[in-house]
Amino acid sequence: MVQRQVPNPAEIFELMKFKKLELNGKKRRLQSALTIEDLRRIAKRRTPAAAFDYTDGAAEGEISLARAVQAFEDVEFHPAILNDVSEVNTSTQVLGGSSALPFGIAPTGFTRLMQTEGEVAGAGAAGAAGIPFTLSTLGTTSIEDVKAANPHGRNWFQLYVMNQREISYGLVERAAKAGYDSLFFTVDTPVAGARLRDTRNGFSIPPQLSLGTIANASVRPWWWYDFLTTPGLEFASLSETGGTVGELLNSAMDPTINFDDLAEIREMWPGKLAIKGVQTVEDAKKLTGLGVDAILLSNHGGRQLDRAPVPFHLLPEVVREVGQDVEVMVDTGIRNGADVVASLALGAKFTLIGRAYLYGLMAGGREGVDRTIEILADQVRRTMKLLQVRTVQELNPSHVTQLVRFNRVGAREGAFRA
Template sequence: MVTRQLPKPAELFELLSFKKPELDAKKRRLSAALTIEDLRAIAKRRTPKAAFDYTEGAAEGELSLARARQAFQDIEFHPSILRDVSTVDTSCEIWGGPSALPFGIAPTGFTRLMQTEGEVAGAGAAGAAGIPFTLSTLGTTSIEGVKAANPTGRNWFQLYVMRDREISYELVRRAAANGFDTLFFTVDTPVAGARLRDKRNGFSIPPQLTLGTIVNAIPRPWWWYDFLTTPKLEFASLSSTGGTVGELLDSAMDPSISFADLDIIRSMWPGKIVVKGVQNVEDSIKLVELGVDGIVLSNHGGRQLDRAPIPFHLLPKVVEAVGDRTEVAIDTGIMNGADIVAAYALGAKFTLIGRAYLYGLMAGGRAGVDRTIQILSDQVVRTMKLLEVPTLADLTPAHVTQLQRLVPVASAGAAARV
């Protein structure tokens, strides 16, 4: 029989611990976010539909994005045992410089649309965390503004080759003059992808007020207050700002871009040059033979060609073909630090986060971006400790199995792409 008694008040108070309430609403909601999905849920509540859908959406049926995210879920880890992982080292070297973590912030366009701090928040958070920040040609903060926000950290610049080549050339010169050390020559955007959410929402730059946007704004007054009381939302590098995203891209991008353009930009750029948007082994080999400093396997976050290759699936083949001659990075679909660890194990030397960063930005501005980086960092460290690998260099393909869900049908074309 269990002997029962009334609890003594002193013993009862020992069992109770009251948490001090957090009066700052932003700190409260961000501290409650434990995953990037949690930040996404906050962002969706706080951001007008058109702006959120621009961030969230992809091209056509959005199959490429869904498949990319699924690919990271369809893995199996293989941990070691009895290794000392009381501390782990998450630092790495990429394209001639250091990063405290194996990921950086990817280039994103129209960033101040999501939240008014925009690229300044991203660059500042990246600098504080010791990771690189990448500014897009379609950014809403100038090259000089990003340099001011991240004066001692690593800044990279993502370049689109415009119909008016002199616009692109001037951007290259300005980025170099401001100490940006790596240039992403982007090759997957000859024309705009069909981003149907934007069309259905009537999304444009700058945002246009309609009955629908006004109704949607009623529960989100803070976004409109920020939008209406801060500097005009416009591209920092382009003079044309009116129209839908597709119209803007189609008017600015040049479908005649070629390897000759890559040669010209290389001759102008003093730092590392990386080609972003590579989607097969053959092109990877050709680029390495041409002497580029790196490649980023990317399908543009699923926002260009729907049903494009899944970068994470492509990664082992590209690393096998060129990994001993160049540094291969990857983006698209990363939502967890475990995704980053898996990519590194399969040969990626770096990863880039886009939507994950923007979810944090929409959830809480600079503090939200800091929270994104902290969540991913904690997940990277925890995954490495559970795999029992003390450094990134200790990660190997033996630690990860890619499980099969989409298996190619054998064909002459498929054989040629392997």
């Protein structure tokens, strides 16, 4: 028989504590977000469809993006045992400097349209966390204002080589003068990818309003308030601001870009130089010996060529071929700190987050970006402890298996088998 007694209220309240009521709506929203997907859902509720879809979407059928996300979900970890991991060190060295975490913020365009604090929020949060922030050529905050927002942190600049080379050269000079320590020379945008969500939404600066656009945004008055009561949107580093995303990119980019342009920029730039958008082993090998310090395996977040290679899948072979000569980084599809850890285990020197950062920005401005970094940092630490490694340098291929869904056949038959 079970022995019963009259409940003692004092004992009950020792076991049960009422959660403190948070009256600040933004703090309450962000505290409820435990994953990047949680931040994404909040961002979708709070942001007009055109701005949200610009962040969330990709090219054509969005196959490249889906495959990149799936690749990280298909990771199998192999933990060690009986190692003291009461303390772990997530810091690393990249491009001649330190980062408190093995990820930084990737360059994004149109950022202040997502949420009015834009790059200032991203740069400030990155500086506070001790990680690098990358400003896009198509950013909506100037090179100098980002430096002011992150005066003591690491700022990187992403460069598009444009039809008018003098514009690009001027940006390089401004970034160097402002103290940016690394330049990301982008090579995967000879023309704009077909981002169909943007076309359907009429996404541009200024927004091309339709009845549907107005109806969707009307239930988000906080976004309109920010949009109408803050300085007008512009590409702060460029003078041309009209047209759709595709039209802007097609006017800003140049399909004639070649290795001579790389040599010219290398000659001009005094800091570290990374090549962003490398998608084959052969091109990674070509870049070694050309004064390049790093390559970023990236398919532009799936936003350029749909069905492009998955950067995470390329990582092991590229590291084997050129990892002793250049630093290899990776982006695209990272939604969890475990994705960062898996990349490091397979040889990546560093990782960059784009959408994850913007989801936090749309969910809560600067505090939302802080929350993105906090979530990913906690996941990195927890994954490292569960793998029982104390530093990111201890991570190695024995910790990870890539579970591959498809065989590659044709031009690269036999190079990648399930």
